[in-house]
Amino acid sequence: MQSCELGVVKYILFTFNLIFAISGVGLIVAGAFVLSDVGEFEHFMEGRILAPPVVLIVAGCIVFLVASLGCYGAIRESYYMLMAFALCLLIILIIELAVGIAAAVYKNDFQMSMKDIMKSSMQRFENSKSDRVAWNNLQTKLKCCGVEGPADWPENTRPVSCCHAIREGVNPPEAHHCRAAKPEDEILYVDGCFYQLQDKAESAAKILIGVGIGIAFVEVIGIILACWLASAVKNKD
Structure with missing residues (x-):
């Protein structure tokens, strides 16, 4: 047995x-x-x-x-x-x-740590190539803008990767910044990248x-x- x-x-x-x-x-x-x-x-x-x-x-x-x-x-x-x-x-x-x-x-x-890192990186955007590349990659792939929304970016430094549409004479393809009359303008991604990254x-x-x-x-x-x-x-x- x-x-x-x-x-x-x-x-x-x-x-x-x-x-x-x-x-x-x-x-x-x-x-x-x-x-x-x-x-x-x-x-x-x-x-x-x-x-x-x-x-x-x-x-x-x-x-x-x-x-x-x-x-x-x-x-x-x-x-x-x-x-x-x-x-x-x-x-x-x-x-x-x-x-x-x-x-x-x-x-x-x-989550809080990630949000703080994103905000710090945003402040270095203009002077750091790695931060520019990271933000443009993030906003393009996740179709988002800013940490919590487009208003996080000063209008004169908002990256062109925030735009999902390009208006003739407003945001030409070679532009470095995404210009819109107001943060909720239809040419901008309205969702913040933090929430998209959090979902992922x-x-x-x-x-x-x-x-x-x-x-x-x-x-x-x-x-x-x-x-x-x-x-x-x-x-x-």
């Missing part, structure tokens, strides 16, 4: 680890997708805002390696390798939970949370199976 139990659990765990290895690749892909989607606007974000997708990529790499350990331990029926596998899964799970909790707790701080960051966070919950569920199953097989191996010995 013990031999039958051992064989069944061993092959279940081996199959699980193949699926687990694939999920590690999924973590890497999800983290890379979010990082590429949000990372192009890193000029306005602190490193801690970009940390979760980086952690996810690193976790994906570790998951892939740990899954390999689990497969090897299952085939060899090694009690110590199986327990090491379960411990590694538990550590990864704790790290993922810690990152998720930290992101939730400091969410408002992240929150969408990325939902992807990370969804993937993280799915992987956490898989990790709990892996810990249970590894401990079960390790117990069966110990009883056999």
